[in-house]
Amino acid sequence: MGLWLRSVPRLRAPFLPASAPRLALGNRRVFLEEEPRQRGFLLRRTLSSGGVKWLWPIDRESLSFHLVHHHGTRMGLYLMTLNSVNPLNTEDVERALFHLQRKNPALRVDFRLRENxxxxxEQDGNKVDFKMLSEGTSSSDEIQRMCETGFRDGATWKFRMIPRGKETPSVMPEVKGDFSYQYHFIMASHHALSDGLSASLMAKQVVELLNDVILGRHINDKTTSQFIQREELCEIESRIMKKLEGDPQRHDYVKQTMPLSTPLFLQAFPRPSVDQVTTRHLSRIIDSDVTQKFEKQCKSHGVTINSAFSAVINTAIVSLMQKSGISQQSYQIAGNQVVNMLRYLKQTPRDAMGGYGLLLSHISRVTNDRANNFWEYAKEVNRELREGLTSELPLEQKMARLMAQPNLVEEWAQKPPPIVHDYGITNVGHFPMPERHSDDQVLVTDVASVAMVHKYIHMLLFLVYTFRGRCRFSLSYATDYIADDTAILLADEVISVYRKVSEGNGK
Known part of the structure; x- marks a missing residue:
């Protein structure tokens, strides 16, 4: 069954007792009933209000992040490898994070019930949640620990550092002599306060501030970002909903742009049986010369890197279908594109921080001749994605889902919908790097981006970015949908297709 069970003229709140926690949504209020084991925690958070600066009622989008975070999912993290001239001490890192918090209001924001x-x-004086862990701590295990409890302790940003020792190999051996001490630095943030792009800018700023602290430079508290109310987004969503209500033909078209069936990928690779559902991750790095060739091909064919990479994934999936014995005239691949909704917000400043991710469902029908002529196919994907973004289709799809499922926020948090996309993809482009200085004490030598996707709308998510001239991607996958061997098989096939088409080959 899909989402299109019914259509309603407006969002409605479920009928719950008057004592249930409520969420203000403009002139509406959504009543929320928390799980019994959570309710005591949530109410305890309202008891202390000393030094609190109330900002504004939480919006629907932010609440959706908050509720699913309670289930340990939909979180994004960066794992940076830092190399330093001398051993890093806890006090210097804490000082750098203190300044980061002073410069960015979103790092001081939390959620609290106020009269239900x-x-x-915002509470001034909140201490950043940072821990210096012991050498040898598993980064992957620590990521799981950071996410499994969500952000219930009031810390909406979490930072961890793990010493790796001087003997640990470096992905940049040319700097190991001068920067011989190595650390893993993990950063996790609440998605209502930061998306992938803004979090990458925070990661960059941490390293800049850490260098300043170690060198004893003066650091001012001038803000470098804003956390603002999302009134413009609410106005746009209201306009989009009225448009769909008044144009049934467009409404029907929008619904047809979103898949309803089981992903094709699962036909060849059935879901595994697992005792515990979680998210696992794997990463791949593509050589700089291949990356440059791929980007050159994109430019010569007038295709964005994101569109071309999406076409690579689709081609790789079709290839695996064929290798598994599934032979068809055409293959329908459903991808979920993560786009930045700031492109639609004209009055919202570009330095605004928050959860500005937006999903665009894209259904691509790949025939054999398209698969054999890759760059012509990539042009088609690029055209379809561009037309979707230009026509505000991501916003239309979002509002159409809400019109069909008015209580979507609460329902998705309690019971995630059936998976209907073969994959999701998010691309932050070039990972921002601090400007290099001759007296730098700390360098970023590697970075990985991962996300928790289980119990939500993705069974696997590609996180794509370029770092120091090399294309990298992480594949985060839900263990109750994708087996480890299957994830490795897909990642390797993506690399294979990427390399081939970088040479201009059609296959």
Whole structure:
């Protein structure tokens, strides 16, 4: 069954007792009933209000992040490898994070119930959640620990550092002599306060501030980002909903742009049986010369890197279908594109931080001749994605889902919908790097981006970026949908297709 069970003229709140926690949504309020084991925790958070600066009632989008975070999912993390001239001490890192918090208001924001309505609030003097862990701690295990409890402790940003020792090999051996001490630095943030792009800018700023602290430079508290109310987004969503209500033909078209069936990928690779559902991750790095060739091909064919990479994934999936014995005239691949909704917000400043991710469902029908002529196919994907973005299709799809499922926020948090996309993809482009200085004490030598996707709308998510001239991607996958061997098989096939088409080959 899909989402299109019914259509309603407006969002409606479920009928719950008057004592249930409420969320203010403009002139509406959504009543939320928390799980019994959570309710005591949530209410305890309202008891202390000393030094609190109330901001504004939480919006629907932010609440959706908050509820699913309670289930340990939909979180994004960066794992940076830092190399330093001298051993790093806890006090210097804490000082750098203190300044990061002073410069970025979103790092001081949390959620609290106020007269049974969820609000954003800011509390000056909050200490950043940072821990220096012992050498040898598993980074992957620590990522799981950071995510499994969500952000229930009030810390909406979490930072961890793990010493790796001087003997640990470096992906940049040319700097190991001068920067011989190595660390893993993990950063996780609440998605209502930071998306992938803004979090990458925070990661960059941490390293800049750490260098300043170690060198004893003066650091001012001038803000470098804003955390603002999303009134413009609410106005746009209201306009889109009225448009769909008044144009049934367009509404029907929008619904047809979103898949309803089981992903094709699962036909060849059935779901595994697992005792515990979680997310696992694997990463791949593509050589700089191949990356440059791929980017050159994109430019010569007038295709964005994201469109071309999506076409690579689709081609790789079709190849695996064929190798598994599934032979068809055409293959329908459903991808979920993560785009930045700031492109639609004209009055919102570009330095605004928050959860500005937006999903664009894209259904691509790949015939054998398209698969054999890759760059012509990539042009088609590029055209379809461009037309979708230009026509506000991501916003239309979002509002159409809400019109069909008014209580979507609460329902998805309690019971995630059936998976209907073969994959999701998010691309932050070039990972921002601090400007290099001759007296630098700390360098970023590697970075990995991962996400928790289980119990939500993705069974696997490609996180794509370029770092120091090399294309990299992480594949985060839900263990109850994708087996480890299957994830490796897909990642390797993506690399194979990427290399071939970088040479201009059609296959």
């Amino acid at each position: 309505v969820w609000w954003f609030y």
